[in-house]
Structures are given as C-alpha cells and as structure tokens.
Amino acid sequence: MNPDGLDLIALDAFLAEHVAGYRGGVTARLLSGGRSNLTYRVTDGESVWVLRRPPLGTLTPSAHDMGREYRFVSALAGSGVPVAPAVALADSSVIGVPFALTGFVDGVVLRSEDDLAAYSDEKVRETAFALVDTLAALHAVDVTTGALAGSGKPAGYLRRQVDRWYSQWERVKTRELADIEALHTLLDAGCPAESDASVVHGDFRIDNAITDPQDPARVRALVDWEMATLGDPLADLALHTAYGDPAFAPVLAGSAASTSPRMPGADELVERYVAASGREPRDRAFHRGLAYFKIAVIAEGIHERHVRGDTRGEGFATVGEATAPLAAAGLRAAR
Template sequence: MSPDGLDLGALDTFLREHVEGYRGGVSAELLAGGRSNLTYRVTDGESVWVLRRPPLGTLTPSAHDMGREFRFVSALAGSGVPVAPAVALADPSVIGVPFALTGFVDGVVLRSEDDLAAYSGEQIRATAFALVDTLAALHAVDVTTGAVAGLGKPAGYLRRQVDRWYSQWQRVRTRELADIETLHARLDASCPVESDASVVHGDFRIDNAILDPADPTRIRALVDWEMATLGDPLADLALHTAYGDPAFAPVLAGSAASTSARLPGADELVERYVATSGRETRDWAFHRGLAYFKIAVIAEGIHERHVRGDTRGDGFATVGEATAPLAAAGLHAAR
C-alpha cells in the first residue's frame, strides 16, 4: 500500500530505470520530522534510501525545491562537508511532483528535549560546538569554482530574502499581524550589502544533522537542503541562533532540541563561530531580525497547510502559536 504522497508502482518503475542494484519490491514509510517537505524511508529489502518530495497541497513559489536540494548535495560530495550520497532526481512526471533520492545515513537525530536526555551536559555542549564548526566548514567551501559555483548568485541575496519572505507572508498568512509588517519595514529600510559569499544551508539547526550514535560530536550528514543557495554566511549563523529561542518550540510540537537550555546560548555559539571561521558579525541586528522574520513566515506557512488539511504526521496543532512571538522577537532583535 502506498503511503500518502507516494505512488509505489510509479516509484518502482523509476528505481528500476535509474538506481543501479535495485532489486524490486519497494516499500516506503513516512519518517518523523520535517515541517515542510515530506521525507520517506524507501527500501527494496536490502538497500535503503531517503526520498524527499514537496508537501501536499498548493505550494509557495521558490519553496520546496527538490532540484535545488539535490544539486547542493551532489555538489558538496567530497568537499569535507558531511552530506548523504546523492542518488537520483525525478521530474514531476513520475509521481506528480519532483522528488530527490539520496542514500540512507544511519545515525541519531536530536529533535526534542527528550532526545537530549541520553547525553551528558558536556556531550551536548561539545555537540553544539561541533555543529557550529561544521557550519563554518560549509561557509569555507570555495564558491567561485567547480560544481558549487553555478548554484546561485550571492550578490543581492539579503535584499532578495527580505522581499521573498514578505511575499511568502502575503501568500500564507491566516491573520493580520502588525509586528510582521513593522519588522518587514525595518528590514527593508536597513538591508545591508552581503558580508561575503558562501554556501548557505538556509535551515541550519541541530535536528537537521544526523549524528554518530557512539559520538554525537561526529556529524555524519547535514540534511534538508531545500533552501540552500549562495549568499551571506551570517544569515545561516543568525538563523541557527534564532532557532534557540523558546518562541520556536511550538513549531516542533512544543519540545524542540534547539531551544533547550542545556545547549550553549546564542552568544557562545557566535563566539565559537567567529573563532573558527575568522569572520566578523557585522550588521548583526539586521541578520537576527531577518532570521526571526523568516522563521515566523515559515511557521505561518506550516500552520496554513495544517488548517487546509495538507500536513501529514503529528505535532502540527501548535505551530501557529509560534508566529506572533517570533515576529515580536524579531522586532526586538532588529533594534
């Protein structure tokens, strides 16, 4: 039986044509996690893959880009940044929407505060700093040559982000929210030139990393590259720190690992990044405000899909509670 969002018959045909060693008899299950794209564990009984496809229902422009996700994972292979092996990319003719297939990377994903309970305080702090070091390594990848170079246009990235997320807000909002309008106006009026050009993950947080079960400071793969591009590295850092705000917790059913008080605070993470990367955090208030703006719009988009009945899995009922507090936090951060 096909799970929601997949046609196993069509997938079987695709795998036979495009995946070497596929044995037939495909089965799939929806994995936990993922507030946006749908993620499945796919197997033929021997090999295991991960399939990612856009969410059900109406999609917002430029979001949920499977081609983008696949191209970045492919381009970063061998770069020293841990990614899953890229396997195949399908166009909409197979199941009605594009999807990306990667190899399955076994490991631990820390989604909730309960997931953190298995580790000591020292292990958690070391893991948080290892993630920041991995972010710095991503931002050190040369974006002027090779496969990465053609994956985006860094110049004007910040201006495009301000415009794009406000446009998204207008498409997905379920309410009027004065703080969003004020925050957008403040970002629009203060948008700086990019500090540098790098690969930007676009959704960097602890639960978008697969960790070694024996040593959580070893990151086996970064996942969820649907918003990756070339742009300002400080946008990634600011977003990573904003995910630590308790206002984000309702997006992950009220218990997000990223918001745990057991993790280092934003100031410590920034200090570690600066020491590792050698970058300065210029225009930091703008970057922090933009990060909260983006998360608030994403939360509202997930909430809107949930109201329409287009989400699958548990934990969506509380997401809409995050939008207004995140917008308020963004206003405070952008002062």
C-alpha cells in the same frame, strides 16, 4: 499500499531504470511530513534510500525546490561537509511532483529535549559546538569553481530574502500581525550589503543534522537542503542562533532540542563560529531580525498547511502559536 504522496508502482519503475542494483519490490514509510518536504524511508529489502518530495497541497514559490536540494547535496560530495550520497533526481512525470533520492545515513536526529536526555551536559555542549564548526566548514567551501559556482547569485541575496519572505507571508498568512509588518519595514529600510559569499544552508539547526548515536558531536550528515543557495553566510549563523529562542519550541510540538537550556547561548555560538571561521559578524541586528522574520513566516506556512489538512504526522497543532512571538522577538532584535 501507497503511503500518502507516493505512487509505489511508478517509483518501482523509476528505481529499476535509474538505480543500479535495485532488486524490486519497493516499500516506503513516511519519516516526517509537512514542516518542510515529505521524507520517506524507501527500501527494496536490502538497500535503503531516503526520498524527499514537496508537501501536499499548494506550494509557495521558490520553496520545496527538489532540484536545488539535489544539486547542493551532489555538489558537496567530497567537500569535507558531511552529506548523504546523492542517488537520483526525478521530475514531476513520475509521481506528479519532483523528488530527490539519496542514500540512507544511519544515525540519530536530536529533535527534542527528550532526545538530549541521553547525553551529559558536557556532551550536549560539545555537540552544539561541533554543529557550529560544521557550519563554518560549509561556509569555507569554495563557491567560485566547480558545480557550486553556478548554484546561486550571491549579490543582492539579503535584499531578495527580505522581499521573498514578505511575499511568502502574503501568501500563507492566516491573520494580520502588526509586528510582522513593522519588522518588514525595519528590514526593508536597513538592508545592508552582503558581508561575503558562501554556500548558505538556509535552515541550519540541530535537527537538520544526523549524528552518531554514541557520540552526537560527530556529525554524519546535514540534511534538508531545500533552501540552500549562495549568499551571505551571516544569515545562516543568525538563523542558527535564533532557533535557540524558546519562542520556536511550538514549531516542534513544544519541545525543541535547539531551545533546550542545556544548549549554549547565542553569544557562545557566535564566539565559536568566529573562532572556527575567522569571520567577524557584522550587522547583527539586521541578521537577527531577518532570521526571526524567516522563522515566523515558516511557522505560519506550516500552520496554514495544517489548517488546510495538507500535513501528515503528528505535532502540528501548536505550530501556529509560534508565529506572533517569533515576530515580536524579531522586532526587538532588529531595533
């Protein structure tokens, strides 16, 4: 039986042509669906891969870019930044939408506070700092040469972010929110020049990392590269710290590992990043405001897809509750 969003007959033919050692008889099951791209565990009974495709329904422009996701994962191989092995990229002729295939990385994903319960407070803090160190390592990758050199346009990145995320809001909003409008006005008027140019993950948080089950401070792979580009690294840092706000918890059904009180606070994470990267943050009010703005729009987009019936899996009923508090928090941060 085909899982929602996959045609196993077409996928079987693609794997037979493009994946060395494929044995046939592909099966797949949905790992997660609807908050970003749909993610499946795919196997022929011996080898295991991960397939990512865009969500069902109407998509917002520039999001869910499978080609971008695949290019960054492929380009970062051997960089010292942990990523899954890139395997194959398909255009929309195979299953109706593009998809990317990577090797399966065994490990744990720390999504909820319950997932953190298996570890001591000391290990939770160590894990949080290890993630920040990984972020600093990503931002240290040379983007002036090799495959990454043509993967984005760092100049004007912040201005494009302000414009793009407001455009996204206009497309996905299910209500009018004065705080979103006021926050956009502040960001539009106060947009600074970029501080630097690096790989920007675009959605860096604890549950977008696969960690070692015995030692979660060992990051085995960063995942969810659909919004990666070249841009201002401080945008990644601000987004990562904003994900620690309890206002984000409804996006993950009310219990997000990133919002746990056992995690270090934003100031501690920034201090760790400065020590690991040697990069001093600037324009923090703008970057924090932009981070909340982006998360609020993402939450509203997930909520809108859920209302349309285009999400798969559990935990979507509460997502819309996050939009207004995130917008309010962003307005406070940006002022």
